[in-house]
Amino acid sequence: MMDKTTLTFGEIALPADPFAAFGIWLRDAEASEPNDPNAMSLATVDSDGLPDVRMVLLKGFDRRGFVFYTNFESRKGEEIRATRKAALNFHWKSLHRQIRIRGDVEIVSDEEADAYYASRARESRIGAWASLQSRPLENRETLERRVEDLGSQYGEGPIPRPPVWSGFRVVPREIEFWHDGAFRLHDRYRLTRTGADDWTASRLYP
Ligand SMILES: Cc1cc2nc3c(=O)[nH]c(=O)nc-3n(C[C@H](O)[C@H](O)[C@H](O)COP(=O)(O)O)c2cc1C
Numbered sequence: 001m002m003d004k005t006t007l008t009f010g011e012i013a014l015p016a017d018p019f020a021a022f023g024i025w026l027r028d029a030e031a032s033e034p035n036d037p038n039a040m041s042l043a044t045v046d047s048d049g050l051p052d053v054r055m056v057l058l059k060g061f062d063r064r065g066f067v068f069y070t071n072f073e074s075r076k077g078e079e080i081r082a083t084r085k086a087a088l089n090f091h092w093k094s095l096h097r098q099i100r101i102r103g104d105v106e107i108v109s110d111e112e113a114d115a116y117y118a119s120r121a122r123e124s125r126i127g128a129w130a131s132l133q134s135r136p137l138e139n140r141e142t143l144e145r146r147v148e149d150l151g152s153q154y155g156e157g158p159i160p161r162p163p164v165w166s167g168f169r170v171v172p173r174e175i176e177f178w179h180d181g182a183f184r185l186h187d188r189y190r191l192t193r194t195g196a197d198d199w200t201a202s203r204l205y206p
Contacts, residue, residue, distance in 0.1 A: 007201060009179035009187040016201045018175040018191040019063050025099060025177070026061075029092045042068065043087040044079035052079065058088075059116060063197060065171040066101060067108055069116060071133035072164045080105050086170050096180040101172050108167035117161040125159040126150050181206070 007014040007021065014021040029037035038058040045051050052075065060067040066088060071077055080086055088101040117125060130146040137143055176190045186206035191199045 004201065007177060007187075007189045009177075010181065012179065014177065016189075016191065016199070018172065018199055019061070021177060021191075022061065022099060022175065025092070025095075025097055026058075026090075028095060029090075029097075032094060033092055037092065039090075040066075040068075041089045041091075042076060043089070044076050045083060045085075046075075046079055047082060052076070058090075059167065065103065065106070065169040067112075067167050067169045069113070069165070069167045071128070071131065071162075072166060073135075074133035077133075077164075080168055086168070088170055098176075098178040100176040100178070101170060102174050103170045103172040106169045106171055108169055110166075113166040114161055116167065117165070122159065125161075126154070128165045129159070129162050176204075178206075 005016050007016055014024060026037065036057065039055050040058055041053050042056045043051055043053045054076065056068040056070060056076075058066055059069055072081060084105050086103065086105050088099075090099040091097075117128070120128075126147055129150050130143060172193065174190055174192045176188060178186055178188050180186050184206060188204040188206055189201050190204055191201045194200050
């Protein structure tokens with residue numbers, strides 16, 4: 001019988017609460033990964049059910065879910081707005097750990113998106129306007145000219161958030177914690193949502 005309150009990975013123990021456990025491993029990664037400990041792969045599917053995957057940066061998480069920001073007219077933006085589903089994967093190589101998340105997707109509030117947008121460097125705020133993300137670009141100069149023109153247009157004044165740039169929140173249905181073990185005998189736990197904020201943990205064969 002599995003201990004319902006603790007996930008054990010050899011010497012390592014995590015609380016069986018998925019958000020508390022996620023926070024501990026993210027902090028460990030922040031302390032040890034050389035860059036982008038918050039980088040995660042984001043999987044989506046198109047209208048044919050064909051999957052796609054790319055990296056994005058986690059910009060916030062709490063009991064509601066996992067937030068990243070992007071252009072809503074990008075390929076991922078279109079796919080998520082159509083399906084309202086996504087999966088995430090973190091792999092921290094030097095820690096030999098993986099976290100997988102699958103769930104439904106919400107759009108963050110305008111207030112939340114505005115607050116995050118305002119925290120970005122001016123160049124990144126201009127970049128969000130300049131990049132017609134995922135659409136064909138004739139050459140590099142065209143992009144650079146857009147950045148320049150938008151820079152002069154806004155001058156030193158405030159730069160509003162582009163209407164097509166905002167955040168998605170992946171509201172997890174399940175979260176899996178994986179840690180490698182000797183001879184491929186890894187430890188895996190899947191935490192599955194069973195209620196508004198109730199979760200059940202099961203150990204899986206590696
Ligand atoms: C480490 C890393 C982090 C990234 N973070 C983001 C991000 O937070 N948001 C974003 O829109 N694109 C991010 N990108 C770029 C995406 O991987 C991708 O190229 C872009 O969003 C277009 O994807 P799409 O055409 O599937 O929509 C990141 C790329 C890397 C390698």
